[in-house]
Every structure is written in structure tokens, then in C-alpha cells.
Amino acid sequence: MNQLSQFQLATQLLYAVAIPYFFAAMWLEYRVIKRLQGQKPDIQGPIDIVQGYELKDSLCSIAMGALKLVTTGIALIWSLPLMAWLFQHRVFDLGLSSWWFLPLLIIGDDFCYYWYHRVAHRCALFWAEHSNHHTSEHYNLSTALRQSVLGPFYSFVFWLPLAWLGFDPVTLAFAHSVNLLYQYWIHSEVFEVHGWFEKIFNCPQHHRLHHAKNEEYHDCNYGGIFIVWDRWFGTYRDFKPGVAPVYGTLTPVLSTNPLKQGVMGWVHLLQKVGKAQGLVNKLKCLWLPPGWTPQQMS
Template sequence: MNTQEVIITWATPVFFALIALELLVAKLRGRSVYHSTDAINSLGLGVISQIVAVFSKLLTLGIYAWCVQRFALFALPANSVWVWITALLCYDFFYYWLHRAGHEVNILWAAHVVHHQSEDYNLSTALRQTGSGVLLGWLFYLPMAIVGFPLEVFVVVALIDLLYQFWVHTELVGRLGWFDRVFCSPSNHRAHHAVNDKYLDRNYGGILIVWDRLFGTFVEEDDTDPPVYGTRAPLRSWNPLWANAEVYWATAKDAWHARHWSDKLRVWLKPPGWRPADVAERFPKPAFDIERERYLPALSRGLTIYSLVQFALLLGMAVQFLDLAKHLAAVELLGYAVFLVLSLTALGALTEGRRIGVGLELARLLATAAVPLLTGGWFGVPRLPAGTIGAGAAVLAVSAAVVLWLTASTTGQIGSDKAVSGRPSP
């Protein structure tokens, strides 16, 4: 197990312990900072991001290692404290520019938007990550390879920068005085996630907020203008595949409809929201309304509990997938990845309260039972005891019966996309 895997292994239970602590503190303070279906969607997107990362490491880390070997200007030692400190500062600097570009260049926003789609702001939002950021994000860190920072140093400082940003995604930590002036903090990052005019596209720093102060993108959180979270083009879906594809699809449609070839290119490179004049005229979109209804389809308590239990089981499978990634054959690993992504998509449709979600969930349960019944094993496990297969099939049969019972007893909710009015509790 390499250093990165060790850190992730230890960090994951800490993440969930802190989420539980945030829930407890919020309850004690009489605050509502979580909505179950939103949290399932955010955590599911985090799972998909990790699944994609298993297959993308060869591209991102392979290119970095290749550049270090061939173009490094210096042979920086991996056993030097100053190399590590400098590497972390450099990584955070380049992260600032990647993050800023992710808000100013539409094709980069198409990937980064996933992290901003939640209309809640809590620790589960921190784990809501893109599955397509790998396509272009690695370009911003190549200067570190050219300088000569070893691959193992780059990997660890990247992980440190990412892990640091987890704790700043909370509404329960207030102002921190001098700390807010130097580091990215919960207050600074709340402003970053807000869609209010005064906060829009500010505070990009990962660990240090001084980059924003240096380059003119800093804004302080204002108690008289509380942050409103989400995006200016709300996702309004719990479908994780659509969450990753929505901006790419909207941009592709605008490029297709644009009459001028220059606009077909510019729509990808301009800031998010920019549209060719002829396209905007023929295909207008509603104006942004900060008082819009938040997306929260009605879901019975029974279906909410069912969804949480099923998501916990899928999360356990995802952990197994990440462990298998070290030695499972590529074809079987890909099959498991597809199974998990489609399962999360089916669960998303169910939590949207749509009729098709019931059918997709039943199909998911059937497929989950079919794999061990037909093969005698599971992904990465060639042979399971007959008792285990029987018990698993029984659990899935009970799950199917529960779904049918719950949806039959909540006629009128299923098939409704009605959103709940108002904003999250302050």
C-alpha cells in the first residue's frame, strides 16, 4: 500500500466521524444543515469521482512522471523538508489558478460545477467531486514537474491540499480572526460557494487565502448578506450522471446552434453563462432568481430511511472496489465500476420521487442478486458460500418488497417533481 492509499484509508473514517459530529452539533444548536437526499447525492458523486480516479491515475500521474524524467530542470531530493514545504506552496499556488480558471473558462466549469451544485453547505459537500476534472486539470501542475518535484512528493502534497479543504465546508464554524486573513477558512469558503452577486467567483484559495488577496479575488463574508448556495443554473436532479454531464450538454447544444464557427469554439472558452447572441435570442433561458425554490422532491420517511440504508450498502461495495483496484483484472474492475455507477443512478432516480426510479431500483436489486446466483461469486470474489448467497438474495428480496410496499403506500408522492419552497435554514 503506497503513501497516498494509507492516508486515504485513515482519512475516510475521520470524514464520516466529522459528518456525524456536524449533525450532532447542528441538532444541539437547533440548526438544519443536512437534507438526506442531497447528502446521498453529494456522497454518491464523491464515490463516482473516486471510481474514475482509479482509471485516470495512469493518465495524470503517468504524464507527470514522464515530464519529470525528461524535462526536469533540477533533481530535487524527496528527503528534503524544504522540497516538501516548497512543493506544498507551489501546489497551492497552481491550485488557485486551476480553481479560478474553473470558474472563468466554461469547459473547466463543466467539470468543476459538480462541486457547487448542492444547495446545502456541509461536510458532505466537500466530498462532492467531479468525475471529469481529470480531462484538463493535470495541465496546471506540469510546471512542478518541469521544476523537478518528484512524483511521490507531488502526490502527497496534492492529497494534503485536498484533505485540508474538507473541514472548511461547514456553516457551524464562524469567523476565526487572523486565521481568516491568511488561510482558507469556513467563512472564506462559504463566500466562495455562494451565488449572491457580491460573492460570485471569489475566494479560490485551497489552503492559503493570501493568493486571493494578492490577485484581487478576495471577498469577506457579510453577515447582512448571508450566502445562498448552489449554482445560477440549478441542477434540479439527484442523477449523478446528469450532474457530471449537464454543462457539457448545454454547451454542446449552444455550440451546435451557433451560426458562426468562431462562436462554436468561443462558447467553450468564454466564462460560464456566456452564450452567442443569436443562440440566446432563439433559445432564451430564464433569468437567475436568488429566491428560487430549492430542489427537494417530497419523499416519505420510509423511502428516505430505505435510501440511506441502500446507499450505505453501496458505499461498502465502493470501499471493496477501491481495495480490489490494486489487483483485479481490468475488465472485471470496469464491470464493477459500471455496476456501481448505474446503481447510484438508480438510487438517485428513486430519491427524486419519480415512477421510473421504482423500476430502476427493482432492476438494480435484481441485478445485484443475479451476479452471485449466476456466477457463484462476486466481483473479485470467485466463490461465495451457498449460505452467503442465499442470505444476500433474501436481503435483496426483502428490499424489493419494502420498495413496493413503501411506494404503494405513498401514492401521489411518486411521480411528483414538486420542490420545496424557500432556502435552507440559516
């Protein structure tokens, strides 16, 4: 078995292990939450009130995770040939057997993820596909499965430079799977990780602030695996004593239908573009932050 085949097999194993891991972890978290509920809230810590699970909300998130797999498969029809073409015209020949290849691959993938994620919150065109990950007003492990349904169709552009630099698309698929699997466990209110680990890696106490819609926590903590990107690029925020995270989006989607959840970000954006007057304002609706509104609409 050659090295590329090993990466391909490892990716398949990750998905095979992920499904039982997801459901076992959700069951365990649910049991922990049931024990925590009813305890007196402590607003001096980042865990104010553990909201727990709501059945329809969680089922919607799980269904959206399944839909993401479908749309990812469809998007491979054009994303994979483009990445393969860039890889054929790569700048470097990176040795798969080198000791530094795997760490560089994971770091490079997460660096691209950071910039995708940051742009997805600051550019309406990408917020339209990413926003459905934030629509739940609950924060638990099932929320991690509320994936962007439309994102695979165009968000892959942020990873194209890696193929051009010399990372085979097969290895990029592996790294992306590792990144997504890592991010699952940080969608939890019931525990935190401190010490040296939280200085380098993304932890639940970081990511729950990212999901908060409070003004104090807007647009922060974009890292996937590593929180160091946020510390370096000025987007890191820590918990403010007395300010508990409030989850959801400023424009709520009041439905637990996974199809509606998956497309409503684009529906809202197209409605906004349709109401804007003039080509310039319509283009600004697409490229400026999602909260921007032309004067004619204000």
C-alpha cells in the same frame, strides 16, 4: 524504505484515515446543526440560517466522491505517463531530504490549485467539469465530497509545470491528497476560525462565500489551503453584513442522481455550443466565462 516509498505510503494512509474521518465529522456536524436549528437567525453574522443536511442531497454528494476515485484511476492511464515524462526532463533536481522540500511542495501544489480553481470558474470548458461541486443548495461537510467526476480527465494539466520543475509525480499525489483533505473541514456553516489563521489559511467563512451564487460573492476565494493567493491576486471577498450566502448554481441541476450530476455541466455546455452559430462563437462558448452567450442565442 526510500523517500519516494514514504510519500507513497503516506498518501495511502491519508486515504485510509480520510474515510472514517469524513463520516465521523459529518455525524458530529449533524448533531451540532440539530442543536442550532430553530434558533433566531442573526443576519449580522455570516451564518444566517443553518440549513443542515438533506438525505438525498448528501447521499448524492457521497456517491460523487466515490465516482471521483474511479475517474481519477482511469485518468492516471494518460496523466501519469505525461507527468513522468516531464519529470524525466525536469529543470531542477530537488532533494527530497531537504527541510524545505515538503513546504515548497505543499505551497506549489496549492498555487497550481488556485489557478486551476480560478480558471474553472472563468472558463466554460473547465466549469463544465467543476460546476457539479457547486450544484448542491446545501452547505455542509457532505458537500465537500461532491467532487468533479470528469475533472480528472483533463484538469491535471495545471499541475504539469510542477513535474517539469522537478517534483516527482509520487510527491505530487501526496500534496494533492493533503490539499483535498484540508478542504474538507472548510465546507461547514457551523463554525469559523479567526485571528492570524484566517489571514493566511482558507477557513469556512471564506469558502462558504465561494460557494454562494449571490452576485455579491461571485467568483471569489479560490484558494485551497491558503487564502493569501486571493488576497494577493485580487479575488478575496469578505462577508457583507445582511447578505447571507445562497448556495447552488445559476443553472441548477434538479437531480440527486450522481451520474446525471457528474455529466450535466458538459451536457449544458454542448447544448450551448450546438446552438451557437459559426465556429468563432462555438469556440467562444468553450473558452469564455460560462455566463457568456452569443448574440444569436440571447
